[in-house]
Amino acid sequence: MSTRPLNIDPQNCFIGGAWVPPLGGQALDLRNPSDGTTLCQIARGDAADIDRAVGAAERALDGDWGRATAFERGRVLAKIGALVLENIDELAVLESNDVGKPLKQARADVVALARYMEFYGGAADKLHGQTIPYLEGYTVYTLREPHGVTGHIIPWNYPMQIIGRSVGAALAMGNACVLKPAEEACLTALAFAEIARQAGLPDGALNVVPGLGAEAGAALTKHPRVRHISFTGSVNVGKLIQETASAHVVPVTLELGGKSPQLVFDDADIDAALPFLVNAGIQNAGQTCSASSRILVHRSKFDEVVMKMAARYRDLRAGPALDDHDVGPLVSMRQKDIVESFIAQGHDLEIAARGEIVADAPAGGAYVTPTLFANVDPGHILAQDEIFGPVQVVIPFDDEDQAVAIANGTDFGLVASVWSQNGARQMRLAKRLRAGQVFINNYGAGGGVELPFGGSGLSGHGREKGFEALYGFSTLKTVAAFHGEDK
Numbered sequence: 001m002s003t004r005p006l007n008i009d010p011q012n013c014f015i016g017g018a019w020v021p022p023l024g025g026q027a028l029d030l031r032n033p034s035d036g037t038t039l040c041q042i043a044r045g046d047a048a049d050i051d052r053a054v055g056a057a058e059r060a061l062d063g064d065w066g067r068a069t070a071f072e073r074g075r076v077l078a079k080i081g082a083l084v085l086e087n088i089d090e091l092a093v094l095e096s097n098d099v100g101k102p103l104k105q106a107r108a109d110v111v112a113l114a115r116y117m118e119f120y121g122g123a124a125d126k127l128h129g130q131t132i133p134y135l136e137g138y139t140v141y142t143l144r145e146p147h148g149v150t151g152h153i154i155p156w157n158y159p160m161q162i163i164g165r166s167v168g169a170a171l172a173m174g175n176a177c178v179l180k181p182a183e184e185a186c187l188t189a190l191a192f193a194e195i196a197r198q199a200g201l202p203d204g205a206l207n208v209v210p211g212l213g214a215e216a217g218a219a220l221t222k223h224p225r226v227r228h229i230s231f232t233g234s235v236n237v238g239k240l241i242q243e244t245a246s247a248h249v250v251p252v253t254l255e256l257g258g259k260s261p262q263l264v265f266d267d268a269d270i271d272a273a274l275p276f277l278v279n280a281g282i283q284n285a286g287q288t289c290s291a292s293s294r295i296l297v298h299r300s301k302f303d304e305v306v307m308k309m310a311a312r313y314r315d316l317r318a319g320p321a322l323d324d325h326d327v328g329p330l331v332s333m334r335q336k337d338i339v340e341s342f343i344a345q346g347h348d349l350e351i352a353a354r355g356e357i358v359a360d361a362p363a364g365g366a367y368v369t370p371t372l373f374a375n376v377d378p379g380h381i382l383a384q385d386e387i388f389g390p391v392q393v394v395i396p397f398d399d400e401d402q403a404v405a406i407a408n409g410t411d412f413g414l415v416a417s418v419w420s421q422n423g424a425r426q427m428r429l430a431k432r433l434r435a436g437q438v439f440i441n442n443y444g445a446g447g448g449v450e451l452p453f454g455g456s457g458l459s460g461h462g463r464e465k466g467f468e469a470l471y472g473f474s475t476l477k478t479v480a481a482f483h484g485e486d487k
């Protein structure tokens with residue numbers, strides 16, 4: 001436990017290294033989804049606050065942060081990572097109360113945030129340029145440079161992990177960040193800013209402006225001096241952001257979710273697969289971009305897989321986040337209504353099993369009963385749309401070609417997994433599946449600080465995580481020096 005309490009005042013923005021009230025003086029209520037009570041009030045930052053934050057980031061780039069060497073940037077990131085771990089108890093409780101995430105999962109997210117800081121801290125001075133053979137009398141080399149001010153629009157489902165992967169990589173490359181956390185869950189973003197301050201990150205290198213998407217978020221996307229936007233969130237807002245950023249021809253990285261399948265073949269080790277099949281669907285109450293919401297099973301194993309998944313589902317309990325049940329509440333009543341309307345659209349389908357909401361769950365909490373549908377047609381809305389709740393569908397297939405056609409038969413392409421002992425099939429499917437990550441005999445929803453992550457189609461574009469993110473958060477300059485031919 002840290003000896004330094006985090007002491008954040010969520011009614012403030014963090015700009016230029018200081019806690020400042022939003023210029024408009026407005027606040028928003030932040031709800032605890034476990035019971036519906038108001039947790040606290042947060043700043044309702046707007047365009048003027050975003051503009052202040054961009055100014056502070058520019059001053060950081062002109063000052064200490066812009067002058068820091070790659071090694072120094074790495075060292076401060078590593079220090080932030082260490083301080084994140086020192087504050088694990090406080091951060092995990094903040095995230096649980098704010099997102100509704102079961103405490104154990106919130107603790108895992110704190111560890112992931114620290115890992116991102118360690119990984120990108122270590123990577124900061126290891127991305128090298130190239131020398132390029134060219135014409136006689138020239139020496140040509142490349143320089144990796146920061147974009148400048150980068151905008152980070154963060155969703156509510158994994159605030160810490162997504163801050164880690166996006167802000168961590170951006171800072172490692174020497175950018176100065178303006179972060180707009182989600183209005184539903186922003187407390188750990190503010191706590192992270194305070195930790196970064198305590199770790200000695202120069203003023204203005206990281207700025208956090210809480211507020212509404214249509215106000216602070218839109219202002220960040222529109223700002224003419226923001227040089228890169230990274231966004232994780234819904235498809236509709238992603239489209240809007242890409243369109244808005246095009247006004248200034250600003251590059252965007254978009255991670256917009258998916259409908260990720262797990263393919264279970266007749267030679268799969270079903271018992272080894274089982275925990276992954278279910279957990280990848282219900283982790284964080286299914287509110288995970290890379291959740292596995294479709295389970296595709298060879299017809300010869302279909303009944304066995306459905307029976308075993310159903311047994312697990314019947315044991316699932318949804319309840320208050322701090323009580324650490326299998327599933328917490330959804331982030332909001334709005335999200336609960338969306339997921340329940342999806343479940344209602346499955347009225348004509350076979351429900352293989354449902355979990356339970358614990359009897360003492362507060363009435364004001366946003367709980368949804370975990371639900372498993374079997375024998376679902378691949379074209380059904382529940383097998384096509386991202387539900388973002390604790391709901392999975394099981395779909396039978398007859399052969400490999402059909403499995404691939406179903407797996408690739410949505411507008412998304414984020415993650416997929418293959419359960420089979422056949423090495424040749426594993427290799428074939430790793431190539432044929434449309435996904436930014438393919439797992440073989442495992443499923444890595446949310447995991448893998450080191451592993452490049454991102455999708456295609458409606459899942460977005462660009463890659464975060466791993467070394468790959470460092471390319472996205474930097475720009476390449478080619479220097480061609482003419483010094484004359486050798487004498």
Ligand code: ADP
Pocket residue numbers: 153154155156180181182183211212213214216217218219221232233234235237238240241
């Ligand atoms: P969800 O629908 O799951 O809540 P969103 O895509 O609406 O996800 O939100 C993800 C993030 O995008 C949040 O930080 C939100 O405030 C922000 N956001 C929402 N609308 C806009 C917008 N028009 N411009 C920029 N950011 C936005």
